[in-house]
Amino acid sequence: MEKITSTQNAKVKKWQHLTTKKGHQKYHQYLVEGWHTVGDALTAHEPVQTLIATGEQLDAHQNDLPDTIEQIEITEEIAKKLTDTVTPQGIFAVVNITAATRVAPAGADGAWLLLDRIQDPGNIGTMVRTADAAGFTGIVFGKGTSSRFNPKVIRSMQGSQFHVQLTEGDLTEWLQTFQTANKPVYGTALNKDAKNFRDVTAGNDFGLIMGNEGQGMAPELMTQTTENLYIPIKGNAESLNVAIAAGVLMFQLNQ
Amino acid sequence: MEKITSTQNAKVKKWQHLTTKKGHQKYHQYLVEGWHTVGDALTAHEPVQTLIATGEQLDAHQNDLPDTIEQIEITEEIAKKLTDTVTPQGIFAVVNITAATRVAPAGADGAWLLLDRIQDPGNIGTMVRTADAAGFTGIVFGKGTSSRFNPKVIRSMQGSQFHVQLTEGDLTEWLQTFQTANKPVYGTALNKDAKNFRDVTAGNDFGLIMGNEGQGMAPELMTQTTENLYIPIKGNAESLNVAIAAGVLMFQLNQ
Structure with missing residues (x-):
């Protein structure tokens, strides 16, 4: 050796x-x-x-x-x-x-988590780990999201990157392909006009988009989704950590 | 000046x-x-x-x-x-x-999150922030949990420590006082014999215990709870991050 x-x-x-x-x-x-x-x-x-x-x-x-x-x-x-x-x-x-390791949206079955410009490697890794635990099929790293090969992302995925499919992709393309195939894509919004996440029951095939920590989802994506979901915030916290919000939503949608 | x-x-x-x-x-x-x-x-x-x-x-x-x-x-x-x-x-x-800032369990109304030897300051801070967002009344820092005055804990609480009540306490004492008052206390377990969290509807007054990142809840606490909950893990992830699990449970219990 x-x-x-x-x-x-x-x-x-x-x-x-x-x-x-x-x-x-x-x-x-x-x-x-x-x-x-x-x-x-x-x-x-x-x-x-x-x-x-x-x-x-x-x-x-x-x-x-x-x-x-x-x-x-x-x-x-x-x-x-x-x-x-x-x-x-x-x-x-x-x-x-x-x-x-590149998956085309047209062949994508099951539940997919789409990451729109998520910055923090720890958040990304935790979301991949949670998606694995929630039975998701894969995660799409959209443009502007930290790399899935970033050492900190790898560390916090804790091996889940080998249990689910990870791919890079154009989220607009994924969104449109899903919708053409009659699979819903849910966005997320900090906005009470959006749909309460508790009122949604998803099927087996769907997409869930989580947006940037500070800015949320890109507006041009938000207008193209099947529905945008919000998690009612009861206390005085301004928002949820994006990985926590993703966890709550993934376990609601993929029951 | x-x-x-x-x-x-x-x-x-x-x-x-x-x-x-x-x-x-x-x-x-x-x-x-x-x-x-x-x-x-x-x-x-x-x-x-x-x-x-x-x-x-x-x-x-x-x-x-x-x-x-x-x-x-x-x-x-x-x-x-x-x-x-x-x-x-x-x-x-x-x-x-x-x-x-010290609260006695006897006077505790509402939903309370009890932390049993949680180590990671980022996890603790995120749980406090999430408890705030989920409408919890307060968080009890049990023995062996990192201090609520730790700079990293403070940073990740993002101000939520001023919206909810934080206190240190003996979790056994809290548990017993809650149960004497006929308020349920839920434990958490990575064990399919425990109760599926989706089958629980909590009232307005209850406690939820989250345990140490590696070891989970202390066994002596687990035997004293009203019920122990588990989150079904579908994929191959070994476990959920404790702050994610807490988020999923808090939004389930405090609807």
């Missing part, structure tokens, strides 16, 4: 690059961290190219690491270079971004 | 201390940051002792800062010392911790 000890090694530099948007575009690969996510990627037969781990992590997981995948041992110091967490978990995987 | 320019000033050291648990115990005061929260504290007539702000922030909010409260001007450099955020907002308030 190859062992790398220098933080200046060209492979280390490449792996660091795989935590950035530019690196994802250049190499069509991304980096995942921690046994929870690495293990889930292997279980889900994701296209893992390389497994990277400290000696300690290699020992701990040797029985679960397939021989067919390249393994490289690194030092704790290199592990620190590959993450922005305070205590790196010492195990990483390089995963290929394949064309197969 | 007093103006402080040295980061070594004794008042600056005290304010820094007011972001720590020891400081809260010693001075019975805590520090809040940012106009959103400072403004909400003033609007709610919280016992604000001192307003601290950079020249720019003083100018921006002069009309909203009451003359009756001491104001101290600080430099940007001091503002940075008082926060762990990357871009400090430059306005702070020293707020007194009063005995009146």
Whole structure:
């Protein structure tokens, strides 16, 4: 097995690059961290190219690491270079971004969560995890939404990215294709003229759009939805956190 | 108006201390940051002792800062010392911790959220904000739950701490008092033998206990509840984030 000890090694530099948007575009690969996510990627037969781990992590997981995948041992110091967490978990995987991860709206069955310019990686990751738990089929990352390969997004998805379908897409196109197929698409609005979410029963196939943390959904999307939903706010809070609102709505719509 | 320019000033050291648990115990005061929260504290007539702000922030909010409260001007450099955020907002308030913020369970009406050893400050803050939006009366911080005066908790509450009642308490005592008064207390469990949350309709007065992120609710509390609820998980996610679960349950119970 190859062992790398220098933080200046060209492979280390490449792996660091795989935590950035530019690196994802250049190499069509991304980096995942921690046994929870690495293990889930292997279980889900994701296209893992390389497994990277400290000696300690290699020992701990040797029985679960397939021989067919390249393994490289690194030092704790290199592990620190590959993450922005305070205590790196010492195990990483390089995963290929394949064309197969792109889903066309026309073939999309089931419940889909559409993200319109969501910024906060923690919110995005939590929504993916919740969509998984609520039985959603997939999540569409619309333009302006933080990347699904962003390390913080990956961390907070906690492996759910391997249980549901994630894809990038043009939300207008998704919305129109759904509606042509007679599948409803629900928007969300902080507006009492919208429909109370408790009065909606969705079928098996539908879309739910969540909008930007500060600005909400884009107005041009809002006018095209089947219906826009609101969650009645009783107290004095100005709004709900977008991931909380998404959770309440997903468990209401997909019963 | 007093103006402080040295980061070594004794008042600056005290304010820094007011972001720590020891400081809260010693001075019975805590520090809040940012106009959103400072403004909400003033609007709610919280016992604000001192307003601290950079020249720019003083100018921006002069009309909203009451003359009756001491104001101290600080430099940007001091503002940075008082926060762990990357871009400090430059306005702070020293707020007194009063005995009146303690609520006895016997007098507790309405819907109450009880936090059993919740660790993550962001989760706690989000739950307080959501409880406010869901029309809850108050939140009890049980033993082992991060402090409601922790700067990160304060930040993610976004002012909701001034709209609902926050108190520390012994959850066993709260549970027993509620049940003596014939008010139900619902626990939460990741267990299909528990009751499906959709089958519960709560009255106006009840308690809802959320448990530790990793371990869930303490077993000794779980045996004393009126009923334990679970949220059916459809996909392959192992669990829901505790703040998401709390959001789904609070909007179900307090319709």
